[in-house]
Amino acid sequence: MQALDNIRVLDLTRILTGPFCTMMLADFGADVIKIEPPAGDDTRRWGPPFINGESAYYLSVNRNKRSIILDFRQERDRQRFLKMVEQADVVVENYRPGTLAKWGFDYPHLKAINPRIILASISGFGATGPGASRPGYDVVAQAMSGLMAVTGDGSGPVKAGFSVGDIGAGMWAAFGIMTALWARERTGEGQWIDTSLYEALISWQTYLAGNYFATGELPKPLGSAHPNIAPYQAVRxxxxxxxxxxGNDALWAKMVQECEIPFGDEPQFRTNPDRVEHRPELIDRLENEVFQHRPVAEWLERLARAGVPAAPIQSFEQVFQDPQVIHRAMDVVVDHPTAGPIHQLGIPLKMSATPGAVRTPPPLLNQHEGEILRQFGLSGPVPEDDAATHP
Structure with missing residues (x-):
């Protein structure tokens, strides 16, 4: 048994934020039906790299789903979708605000068809307000949310290494869906969930926003350093x-002893506030008077012995060779009908009674048309073997 067995999700999303959200639901058993336009999800064509013609980008966030083409320019397919809504639990979409209303798929219309339906909308800036109509891409949200103002070393704007705005909004949407499903158990009614990349990133400012609210001082980019703790960063x-x-003075004392730091007890380094205030001097002296004399592996061994948190900076190759990553099944292989065996990131949430699972590979375009139409009692000229259609 999986936690979301029998929860039926109509997935209108594409690119990353929505597919990540629906993949989270699918991993825990939801029946996610990926409804695609005739050309398919845009990311089917994003690359290289491709694996036997399949986009590695698309393959990364679409497992455990089934695919069907519905062309909403056609009245027949719009009506088919509305019939599917009658039997669904959740609809997820990440179109620009107002797009669903043009097709008659906005929340009031869906609720009239099925009062229990939950609609989750993910956009760049939210469905209301003066910025609602702005197009939203991850790098835009990173720039406007303040993230790029505090990332890097101050030499120029730097975005995060992967699409944290997209993924963060997708996770908020998944959390919203789970919350709405629980609320529906008590009220019997669904609701509309509205979240955005912009708000997701702002919500993650946490202590940086707290510092700003407390002092009025603008946070600055600190490279790998932390604004409130030192040393808490990469050192050479x-x-x-x-x-x-x-992370605290006790750890600093252990580090001073184990690493034989001759200046560790000087007044400007005794407490964390002192070390934060004198961070440039601290890091310069740590690197030039202490750490430059031994290799990384030796320092890691010493720090581990002292109980001081420390780590190497790993490449992707090193990550997926890490025994802990292997033990926690964070790299799994699934057979794809055209790409063959493909690697998928594992599920980071381990549950003792209702665990998630990578059950099926990302679908081919329209791979499941026949079975989906039959499932919803819809008719159409669909061959029994459900031959897949490619863009």
Whole structure:
């Protein structure tokens, strides 16, 4: 048994934020039906790299789903979708606000068809307000949310290494859907969920916003450093870099002893507020007077012995060779009908009674048309073998 067995999700999303949301639901058992336009999800054509013609980008966030083409320019397919809504639990979409209303799919219309339906909308800036109509891409949200103002070393704007706005909004939407499903158990009614990339990133400002609210001072980019803790960043050793997370004064004392830091007891370094105030001097002296004399591996061994959190800066290759990653099944392989065996990121949420699972590969375009139409009692000229259609 999986936690979301028998929850039926109509997935109108494409690109990343919506597919990530619906993949989370699918991983825990929801029946996610990926409804695509005739050309398919845009990311089917994003690349290289491709694996036997299948986009690696698309393959990364669409497992455990079934695919059908519905062309909403056609009245027949609009009516088919509305019939599917009658039997669904959730609709997820990430079109620009107002698009669903043009097709007659906005929440009031869906609720009239099925009062229990939950509609989750993900956009760049939210469905209301003066910025609602702005097109939303991850890099735009990163720029406007303040994230790029605090990322990098101050030499120029830098975005995060992957699409945290997209993924964050997708996770908020999934959380909203779960909350709405629980509320529906008590009220018997669905509701509309409205979230955005912009708000997701702003909500993650946490202590940086707290610092700003408390002082009025604008947060600055600090490279790998932390504005409230030191040393808590990457430091240069003899043959590379390691990260140290010295989160309190007790850890600092252990680090001073184990790493034989001769200046560790000087007044400007005794307490965390002192070290934060004198961070440039602290890091310069740590690197040049201490860490440059030994390789990364030796420092990691010493710090581990002292119980001080520290880590190497790993490449993707090193990540997926890490015994902990292997043990936690964060790299799984599933057979795809055209790409063959493909690697998928594992499920980070482990549940003792109703675990998630990577059950099926990302679908081919329109792969499940026949079975989906039959499932909803819809008719159409669909061959029994459900031959897949490619863009």
């Amino acid at each position: 050793a003899q043959d590379g870099y390691l990260v140290i997370a010295c």
